[in-house]
Amino acid sequence: MNLDPETDLSFTRQLKAPRALLWECWTTPEHIKHFFVPRPHKIVSCEIDLRVGGKFNTTFEVDGAEMANNGVYLEIIDQKKLVFTDAYSEGWKPAPDPFMTAFVIFEDGEDGGTTYTAVARHRSIESRKTHEDMGFFDGWGTVVDQLEEYALSLK
């Protein structure tokens, strides 16, 4: 994909778990709770309607406070690509102040593993910087560590 270095953040990692399993983790509410936010933060609820325009709603618990994050899927290519955003809630209701559009791309990796690419696209240079300063690379990196460990525990 054509990334814009001014507004997009991304990284690629080699994971030992297969694509099919990582996809299942990413698209199943019960699995999401095991990796989607860096511990000790928690996911206290997750609702998924896996279709374009369907909801991807999560509630985080961060330092005792609950934060609802409502979004929708924009693109779903089975076991290959997931695009979602907080720019809409279900029914294409625009959010007042959307933060990002996320891509998770799964490609065949070495030895039955996965080449895993995560991208966060933002509306402006400022929101990209905010996300970077919030610790995008550390945070999303930790999520990937948790995902890999959890996925391998399911094998």
Place this chain on the structure above:
Amino acid sequence: MNLDPETDLSFTRQLKAPRALLWECWTTPEHIKHFFVPRPHKIVSCEIDLRVGGKFNTTFEVDGAEMANNGVYLEIIDQKKLVFTDAYSEGWKPAPDPFMTAFVIFEDGEDGGTTYTAVARHRSIESRKTHEDMGFFDGWGTVVDQLEEYALSLK
């Protein structure tokens, strides 16, 4: 659909042209030029890639100045429903300051005509008001008049 009166503008009209023909007008660049902006404004170019995430780009000529409007389709139900927005350009690139998400809904009307519903959803009460003050009802109403007249000329 569940409208939000604070952020959404909409109207429904009975049109004499059949759904299939109105759909063709809405999804063909050559046809778009004949109705999409109130005359004497003009469409000087239109690009359509009719798939979810595909481009719907138009360039208006208003009082001699050209205005590019780039967007994408969010939902396409053949001859029934078209949802598009300026919140993204092709490739799910978020727009810095999206204005609206538009729905055009085509249902069977009386005597072979169409019950035509147009909806503009906004991110905030303020942008809904701005659109209303810009003349949403007059402007989109004129577009429907032009669409009906043009579609009937194709029969």
